[in-house]
Amino acid sequence: MFSNAVRVRKSPPKQGWRAAVYALSGGRWNPGLSDAEERLREQLGKIRTPLPGPHSVVVSSIKGGVGKTTVTALLGLALAEYRGDRVIAMDANPDAGTLGDRLVGEEQASKTTVRDLLDNLDQIRSSTQLSGYTHLAGRLQVLTSEQEPELSEMFSADDYEAVLRTLSRYYEALLTDSGTGVVHSAMQGSLRHADSLVIVGAPTQDGASRASRTLQWLATHQDSQGLFPYRQLAQDAVVVLSCDRSSPYVDESVICEHFRARCRAVVELPADPHLSTGGIVDLDALSPAARDAALNLAATVAEGFQGRRTTGLAAHGFRG
Structure with missing residues (x-):
């Protein structure tokens, strides 16, 4: 009253x-x-949208060099900084990924990797034990990839699923920086358990066409039962256009409209002097425009934490 x-x-x-x-x-x-x-x-x-259980976000692109790892780092740092729950970013790139380099530095990233965790998964009984295999970037936990090419290439869908199952017991938001091959075993594993998808492209003819092909493949791929397991994932995807490569001869508005008609949202990441160095990513070192874009990306992805669940973690028996 x-x-x-x-x-x-x-x-x-x-x-x-x-x-x-x-x-x-x-x-x-x-x-x-x-x-x-x-x-x-x-x-x-x-x-800060609440999570009902562990939520897997996969960052993907079938074209290298468009900023996929940078986007994963920015998304992970922003979510970890402003959420109250636990966030981890995992490098699942089978080609010696650089997520660890961008978040904790090359030397630190190589001290313990996902291969070390795989070799000792049966010994993990607590978050404290798990933290011995991860690295800390601000409030974000990072699980780095193996840097030896032979061992890195061996990272399979079964390996990914085993690691994800363990991580989902101790973290609420799980980010995966995937490789560039959608048919690679590890990539198939990440898609199978994804709850949200971020596709990275660029406002150029090649960068946009590759991102569009990724969406098209996801929307039209049929499994052995004739179903389209990734169609909803593609429709709910967030497309990030990394604008460190652009041209005055390309109409970016046409590219943005193309993706807005095919996915949930489009976020543009402007060129930034700090990010262009290729060094450790620091949110506080970003230009105001780039920082705003990073927060906008995190906000857009987090809006999908409720009401847009796919066949991800919960459907496959993961904690939730």
Whole structure:
């Protein structure tokens, strides 16, 4: 009763001249949040979407060099930084992936890898034991790939599933940086257990066409029973266009509209001096535009944490 009689108080600003005015007035004058602060608040609200159980997000592309690993790193860092649950990013690239290099550095990443974990999976009884095989980048846990080509190539769907089953007991959000071959054994394993899919392309003719082919393959691929197991996954996918490669001769709006008609959302990641170095990714070192894009990506992916479950972890007997 009389709930409508209570005046709504504006949230105090924390940035720019608005925050200065609020502080100098002792809180008596509150100009409210700026548009940027309102946008950030909305993004963080989406990023914190609750999870009903472990959720597998696979980041994929059938073209190398378009920023797939960078996108995985940004997504993992943003989710881990602003969510209250546990987030891990796994490098499942069978070609000596570089996710560990981008998150913890090459030397640290090579100390323990997914192969070490596979060799000792039956000994894992707690998150503390599991942490001996992962690396920490901010609040994000990272499981790096094997760097020896012979051992890396041996990473199969069975290996992936065994690792994922263990990780799903201790983490809520599980990100997979996959390889570039959709028919590779490990990639098939990741797709089989995916709850969400992020496809990375570029606003160029080749970068966009490869991403489109990935979506087309997922939508039309039939299994041995004549079913289309990845059709819903493709429809609910988020496409990221990495704009470090672009051309004034390409109409990016045409490319964006093409993907918006075929998936759930499109996110553009602008070129960024920090990311272009190829070094360790740091959210605080990004340009304002790139940081906003990273948070927008995390918010968009997290919106799919509820109500868009596919045949992922829960359907295959994983914890949930």
